[in-house]
Amino acid sequence: MSSRAEKTALFEAIAAMGKAFGSARRLELLDLLAQAPRTVDELARAIGQSTANTSQHLLAMHAAGLVGRRREGTSVRYALSGDDVLELWLALRQTAVTRLAEVERAAQAYLGEDAEAVDREELLKRMRRGDVVVVDVRPHEEFAAGHIEGARSIPIHELEQRLAELPEGREVIAYCRGPFCAYANEAVHRLRAAGREARRLDEGWPEWKLALQERAA
């Protein structure tokens, strides 16, 4: 009873999932899958790795229960297994930011000078008043997979040409994948360079989505 071997086996089974969170590549894949399901090939290109290596990481995450796998013709599309996995990833990321100074430092190095941000509460209030334009600067497919209600999809690459679409006189709030995504930041810098009032949302679509579900429950 309460044998050591069986206790170890139990914790090893849990550690199998823990291990999946122990590689930068896999976390990057999780972060992408948090936006929308994708094929191996798309993911490989997004993280700048070979297809073979990406496939192996995805299979490992699949074995760890973090992602689901569906064949689509000649491709295979991976997706997060569920919102519990998304929450787990966001919690890990948040705790890492809080507890590891190195993460903050690396984030700053990656994102560059960060634009002024708005939080969820403030944005909701402003949206109700109707005096802001919310812009989703992620790629179209990610917008299609889910977005803040009322936002317009203007991927960062199209921003410059489509400036005219944005009404003047209203502040623009840009958002993207999350706090570690450079798109919203860049969008704000470009908008300001073009003479617009602009800030970014301090979170991304996944966080917004989860908060929305909680409010509903």
Place this chain on the structure above:
Amino acid sequence: MSSRAEKTALFEAIAAMGKAFGSARRLELLDLLAQAPRTVDELARAIGQSTANTSQHLLAMHAAGLVGRRREGTSVRYALSGDDVLELWLALRQTAVTRLAEVERAAQAYLGEDAEAVDREELLKRMRRGDVVVVDVRPHEEFAAGHIEGARSIPIHELEQRLAELPEGREVIAYCRGPFCAYANEAVHRLRAAGREARRLDEGWPEWKLALQERAA
């Protein structure tokens, strides 16, 4: 801007925390620290490992920001860094149970025949009515570090001799460290063998504590 090297560095910094969740020994240590702070020596004995090895795991978790370290005379006492780490561990454990069949299987193998359980809501209701006796069967130090209000501390090893302390006619609800802790289960079996009405709580003190804080907020 948005250079690959810097993006990789950012995710590697987060993965440094993720890696800490990738070893059965470390998870076992986390699970123990979720109950109460402990010294290296105590932890080493609890998980059946050498002091040196245990110390190394603890230092690794310390570097990953998961645990704090305080000297106490000739000993060093480790503790979880905060409730965010506790929540992270519970979330990982929960998701592992949900997503990995192997975890469920291993849990069953470790715990043996599981006793009938009561959930949080039901226990709260019964406690308000006052027709149950709640027993904390963890070691005294863990009880001292925090426990369900109104519970009595009767460590599992003392249960047999102290049966008389428990009033007859009221159902006994036993709880311990959590769903993967064998103590409550065993307590229920022994109590029933002694002719008492008994069930176990389906969670442990850490889960109860977090729920309590949420209710307060």
Place this chain on the structure above:
DNA sequence: TTGACATTCAAGCGATCACTTGATTAGTTG
């Protein structure tokens, strides 16, 4: 200061991991 004990360090080992390369399989299209 000396002795005792708890912890950490340092070196070494076998095992596992991340990535590469090249072959193989699965599904689609001509």
Place this chain on the structure above:
DNA sequence: CAACTAATCAAGTGATCGCTTGAATGTCAA
């Protein structure tokens, strides 16, 4: 069927990990 693409498998590599052993460090008490 053959040609093509996407994904996976298999084997090999250097690097890292987990554990052991034995020495070094830090703290207290005599």
